[in-house]
Amino acid sequence: MSDVSLKEAYIDKTRRDFLKKAGAGVTTLALASGVTLMAYPEPALARKQEEMVDPSQRWGLLIDVNKCTEDCDACVTACSVENGWKLDGNPAVDAQWIRKLKIKNPRSGHEQTFPVMCQHCAKPPCVDVCPTGASFKRADGIVLVDKHICIGCRYCMMACPYKARSFVHEPLEEQKSHAPRGKGTVESCTLCVHRVDRGDKPACVEKCASDGHGALIFGDLNDDNSEISKRIATYATKQIRADLGLDTGVRYQNL
Amino acid sequence: MAKQRITYSQIGTGTGFYSVLALLGAFIAAGAAAFLYVEHHGHIVTGMTNQIVWGIPHVFAIFLIVAASGALNVASIGSVFNKTAYKPLSRMSGVLAMALLAGGLAVLLLDLGRPDRMIVAITTYNFKSIFAWNIILYSGFMAIVGAYLYVQMAKGLDKYKKPMGIAAFIWRLALTTGTGSIFGWLVARQGYDAAIMAPLFIAMSLSFGMACFILVVKYTGKATERPLGTQMTWRMGRLMGVMAAAVLYFTTVRHLGNLYAAEHADVEQFILFGGNVYSKLFWIGQVLIGGIVPLALVFTPHRGESSSRVTLAALLIILGGFAQLYVIIVGGQAFPLIMFPGMEVSSSFQDGVVGTYVPSLPEFALGLGGVAIAMLITVFATMTFKLLPKDISDAALDPHLAAKAK
């Protein structure tokens, strides 16, 4: 089944379920303006997946800044293709789940570039402030937005120290079934949760490696034998704004 | 002295009255149209972006919510602090408080990315979220002020007036603390992260709320031929002045504190001395128009025959209040997040760049629609219930006031 028809099948199912439940007395209010208010009693897709999550794991990324080259944006493109968002020439409102950042030391002139995405904080401020609980952290450390209960208040965007989140400002087309998005909701890097759950690596990590840079390492921070843990144990690594004490799942080497 | 009986009455209807309703209706219709327009096209048609995520609607919403709790001032002074002259006005104060809150919440909810999920917002709580707590605080405020109004208007419930008044008083302090904390708890934002936000918001609420109350009661009195006593207006005006002075005081403390904290120094420079729209709004809008001028208006000697200076001061305080909230809300976001202190940062996502925000017409329409909703509720309530005494002259409110005027 193609992505689109999968999506439709899913929407159809939610709709059927909803109607069933509506019949059984779920709150549905029709306002004079024609706006329908409805409660979504159904646990959303993301929540169902949560049941399969192994809480002993903590997924993370290690980004070796020295291996990241300035003119490369393979990780950004890979993410955009994988998850169906794109830059549309309006950087103020277009979604960007991952972006290349350039920093320059004004004294030495030394420059570095590297990707920044949701840092998958262990103590995520976005989750703390979200009024509905749409922002949530899976047991394995991946921070996600449940698009079915996000009301689009953008408080999480105010709270995130890394500007990791985007608000969907326009109606969308051509969505990917594994990465549901919706106008009026907030989104950010999912660490390619759909791939991770089937045992693959995030798209950015795979592409960076196949392009020969290998600047991104994905793995389980809780497993002492994983490559990422070994590297973090051996080399000096950093968290962006470590002073906030959020214990990010994304770490940087040579930054 | 025998206790005077106060008789309350609904406000009547007349042509002037219908033109007010028509005007408010037009603003509400414009707000509704703006809502449907944004709902259809997405927030792309507003000036808000991924950097300035809260804009004009939030300025209006937060103004109204903050003013709501302050509008309850008069009722609290009457019942909690036992000031006789204020008691006859306390019903109006309660109604205005509820109306302002309703208007503010309407704007807040209609600006959501998914306004169709309002029920989710009210039924699914994340108890760690200060935002969710605010929703509880708002609903509670409505219930408590509603009950407070009821015991005031129903017969034979006099003994509950005081406890209900105290409950409403405490609740509204919590409400404003909660609203201030929405910003105070944002550790990531250099502009907001300060505990001083809570007392600042309380002072703002007292001052803005009093300003709204004075204007509404004065106008209603005028329109229904029961003019508000001049001495009473001055008394409320000076009280408003004290609150406005408190706002200036907390503002000074906040900015001085921030200037000395290395982490906040950059954003302070930007807001206070950046030569941008925010620094202009701060110095001219908030400090001069919304602070110094109204203080001068209410605290310089007057001969007491007219209270139009108080009216002007109230108007200026409201304008200054909008300027202040704009600087806090939009200015705080426009300044780029500091992820790498001391480094120059750039990206395709406007990192390290001061965010630009050009508010759009629908945003203003939505915000003004909220104000109109608040006013319309007030008008309907004063039509339906006996809220305002038939006589609100100085002599009727408090014989001492009238004596003073002579």
Ligand code: SF4
């Ligand atoms: S980086 Fe931002 S969006 Fe991601 S978990 Fe941390 S606070 Fe939330």
Ligand code: SF4
């Ligand atoms: S925008 Fe959505 S995810 Fe973010 S805080 Fe609001 S409800 Fe939660």
